[in-house]
Amino acid sequence: MYKAPRGTVDILPAEQAYYWYVETQAAEMCRRYGYGRIETPVFEEAGLFVRTIGQGTDIVEKETYTFKDRSDQEMTLRPEGTAPVCRAYIEHGMQALPQPVKLYYFASIFRYERPQKGRYRQHHQFGVEAIGESDPALDSEVIEMAWNFYAILGLNDLALYINSIGCRECRPSYIKKLKKYYSSHIDELCPQCKIRYERNPLRLLDCKEPSCQDLVDAAPKSEAGLCPECKQHFKEVLGNLKIMKVPCKKNHRLVRGLDYYTRTVFEIQPMAGGGAQSALGGGGRYDNLIEELGGKPTPAIGFAVGIDRIVLTLKEQGVELPSSEDQGIYVAYAGEKAKAEAIRLTAEMRTAGIPVHIGFGNKSLKSQMRQANNLGVSFAFIFGDDEVAKGTVVYKDMSGGDQWEVEISEVISLLTQG
Secondary structure, three states, X not given: OOOOOOOOOOOOHHHHHHHHHHHHHHHHHHHHHOOEEOOOOOEEEHHHHHHHHOOOOHHHHHHOOEEEOOOOXXXXXXXXXXXXXXXXXXXXXXXXXOOOEEEEEEEEEEOOOOOEOOEOOEEEEEEEEEEOOOOHHHHHHHHHHHHHHHHHHOOOOEEEEEEEOOOOOOHHHHHHHHHHHHHOOHHHOOHHHHHHHHHOHHHHHHOOOHHXXXXXXXXXXXXXXXXXXXXXXXXXXXXXXXXHOOOOEEOOOOOOOOOOOEEEEEEEEEOOOOXXXXXXEEEEEOOOHHHHOOOOOOXXXXXXXXXXHHHHHHHHOOOOOOOOOXXXXXXXXXXXXXXXXXXXXXXXXXXXXXXXXXXXXXXXXXXXXXXXXXXXXXXXXXXXXXXXXXXEEEEEEOOOOOEEEEEHHHXXXXXXXX
């Protein structure tokens, strides 16, 4: 018996209401901030992610779904959303548009990692990218946008953490200082951090192993190593957030998981959460990424949120979704002539934009009405051959039980005019 692959889930109709709610709220928020929707392919040339995420990273070496297509070209299922958007920005000449170019997307993301709560090997992501502007005010607007998104959804007890990891001018000296600090503690590091020390020292600050926590707490802070330009940039971001009344906490441990981030990084977590494993979303600047892909030097910032984890948090916090749409009308019948008339009326209703169900399989009228109750419809139209002969139909209120006879020719106007 086949089952969904490990680390994937089926999102059944009962769950779709949550995803629809998150996505519609996200799209409406993006409209307010002036973002347009973009869709990129589910797979890209493998080199795109090697170049942007970094050769030797866990994502590229262990987590990507990479395969050769029939032309023997290596392709990778999208493991994150920013690089494909940047590739599209360059490919379609978006640098000629008014800057910043503001884009948002909904995408399936694929990573072969250990499945965890709200994080699957195929998970769903909402992301925004603002490309072509270095003003710290844009950082603040993007962070405010992320913070407001959770408020719009009705989530609370969240914390916003922020840091600056510098630029390619000042970061090398900070990494050198960080490695010097850790060099006398190599034997105390967990196995993963020993690898990070060689490959990606910044990620040492992101370790969640208990044995490494004291070392992380005492490590040099990235903010202390910022160049004057990065210090001023971070100062302005924090000042703008204060003006916007967006609460944030500086966290020197925050570095984010991808190599392309520069300057501002931020993350939103439940206050009672467990660090990065419970993060609902985050993002930051990536001022060098467009250039890394062959474009002109182009500053940019964005964020992404995991929709699956948001859905879990909505449930955990008991957030009530808006009332679902009316389940529509049910058309029941008894007799062959009545069935033909029911089919005709159902088609006419749908053409008029009215949601409607009809009984199938020549079930008894009692069975059809039981199904109408189970579906939760507000009203039912009931045909018998006698009604068809008279050109009428029984109109029944399913909640109160009242019913009355109406002309078939008046049904559509009755429903559309209330």
